[in-house]
Amino acid sequence: MTQSVVVQVGQCGNQIGCRFWDLALREHAHTNKNGYYDESLSSFFRNVDSSRENASDIPLGDAKSKICALKARAVLVDMEEGVVSGIMKGPLRDVFDYNQLISDVSGSGNNWAVGHKMYGPQYREAILESVRRAAEACDCLQCFFILHSMGGGTGSGVGTYILDLLEEEYPEIYRFVTAIYPSADDDVITSPYNSVLAMHQLTENADCVLPIENQALIDIVNKVKTSTGKPSITSSKGAIVQGKNEQPFDAMNNIAANLLLNMTSSARFEGSLNVDLNEISMNLVPFPKLHYLVSSQTPLYTLADTNLPPRRLDQMFSEAFSKDHQLIKADPKHSLYLACALIVRGNVQVSDIRRNIDRLKPSLKFIGWNNEGWKTGLCNVPPVGQPYSLLTLANNTCIVNTFSNLKDRFTKLYKRKAHMHHYTHIDGMEMSDFDCASESLLGLIGEYSRLDKQGTAAPDAPRLTVL
């Protein structure tokens, strides 16, 4: 069994991270009835003997030792104190140690350069030390999951700095990035700059990026609220107004956290068709830089409210391909698929998956050289309270829209050189960084568009002939 380490950066990253740990604990509590520290727990948690002076890890052994104190395999980074210290006062405080935290007081001021060029190098050793401690506690480290937003300063700046650092120090370990993209009407003026600068790093150094758009999450949450009869209250800016006892973004963060939960299900539990985490990039990334995956999850309703009746199985598959269920604002059904993975959990058989693939395939366009580009996985353990669930991960050209919109917003600011001086007065930040980043994004858009043009036509290279 392999282990993964989660690195959560910035306010957004930490909030999603905490939802993930909360849900993961709930899931394990549900399946792990005898209280042993077993292999599936070991993938994301350490078992620590906290009774002793120097709390030490209890090894997995034969998976028969009692759970003592579970500690998340995580590193929490934020350049302001609020969120992180909130976590350490909240219900999850026991799963983190203070030596897993790295924080500052002043924040990055929504400036990528502050995060990447200033805080990054400043905290380099501290971050490396924390990561090293987490990595050394692993028996076989397979993956880093990095969670951060793209729009702010800390998440995008420090987050991508850490990504570079990991690529340098742990080149063999897979790096998955869950990145939250800002809405078009984001209140951070510099968010296009931050996003494009961060994307350059993601394109170069990540193995897989799972972009999530804020707007998509807001829409999903609202949709769930309307259909469950609860009034949806949204402010003019599109943010959800806080309900009773509910953190403002909990519902949205839950959805993002579930993405991680479902993606790692196979690494945590048994299944008749395991999908190891390294299989995801192997199957879904045909060309090195095109590693941005569009994701969708069904049933969605129960992610926000678990008291709803389950959907029919086939409906679950159909919904996963509708544009309302995508975690970015895009419509994969009307664009070109390069590859698609179905990760199913719960009481579902292979034949159910095959039937649904056959049923859905005619309505989807796949690129000519990969028109059977399906990767399937089956995990026996469903999410808590549901009979089954489905996560789709697709490499689809519809992502170009998200990128082009971002590019347009970036260009609008960049033409006027607006706010530029805030960036360039940071040591090590050059004007050319902007040009490189925007070129890299253009290149990516170009690659995806080129493949989109190839379309569904079968490749016509003549086969080898033998005499």
Next chain:
Amino acid sequence: MSIVTVQIGQCGNQVGEQLFSTIAEDTYGKYSGVGVKDNETYKTEVEKCFFTLSEKGPPKAKAVLVDMEPKVIAQCKTNAKRSGLWSYNDSSSFCQKRGSGNNWAHGYFKHAQNASINVMELLRKEVEKCDHLGGFLVLMSLAGGTGSGVGAYLSQTIRDEFPNSFIANQIVWPYNTGEVIVQNYNAILTLSHLYNSSDAILIFENDHMQKMCTQLMGIKNISFRDINKVICHHLAGGLLRTNGFLNCNRLKTNHLGDVLEHLVSHPDYKLLTMRAIPLMSQHSKAYSSYNWPGLLKHLRQMLVANAAMEEGIDWNVKVSEGKFRTFNKSVANLMFLRGKDIASPDISAFQDSRLYPDWIPPGCALETWTQPRCFHQYEKAAIMLSNSQSPVGPLNHVISKAWGMFSSRAYVHQYTNHGMAEENFLDAFTSLEQVLKNYKDL
């Protein structure tokens, strides 16, 4: 004569566990159809072939389990123990902590090279427990990274280490619409390597197996366990011992070796497929009765029309020479008849020389081996191993899909990152196009 089984990867291990279960359930089952004494002899022979008897505890399978992650192997061992009929040797498995990630190159170049010394040591120990080694049976899939990559490498190592032993590879052919996106790459790389090291490559197509589950077994929600059961019905039907023959007369000493010797008469033709009749759910067995002429008539048409099962055979396909030949030609066939009245069947329809290429001497292409003991609770069962043109379709499909992908160089970087060169792909394409042509030209 004993067979040492090597189970590699998730698929290989699951099939292996099912194979030993099928064999054990059949052998120790009540329904034999022969006298007590004959049944005892049969039991001893089967045990000698597949198991090591121990003084305490159930018989231990002569198997080595290899996987790059521990989950599946642990599951197999538990299942076997739970059956009470047989178990695995606790020490005869090898696993690492990290899977091959569907990457053939990762399996072949990284994992296998680290694993091979340890696995060969385990294998040597298993071999030493055999009085006579009949050969190796390697179980693996084509699509994944471990089964295919590690399997290809280990087959080569076994060949180097035991140059005079028989090696048969049983491979599970992936669904046409895939489980793994890079399955066609993995498949061509595996097949081209196995063609050099293995004596025979025994193909089971997932698509066919699933159809059998739905149409013959009447299973609604098909799991991999169901599919593996069908695979193992075929496999056991061909591997379990026989003691008589209808149209040939030679002393059989090594079942596996004799099978391969008969079927693979030319090193260019190594692809084998299997057919079995009848096949039905446990529930229907009690209500069915068959006669040999009927079964053999169906089996012959399955062979001629290249059908994997009796349901929906095209009866319009006729054996006729000419420009537009449509029937399935064979290099060799081997038929196993198991059950009652096996002395009576007329097998001349399978001896028709038009079924075989003209370079095969007449009468040599078919052998029929018999066993009066009932198999798998069927009163009569016919199982056929063929070296025929059946693999042409799937092979052509896999090559053309892989070639299409390769012409765009998609996914190639994933392989070159693990120490493979683009030429390795081209070599695989070249050698398989040759194999395909050979079979087409029969």
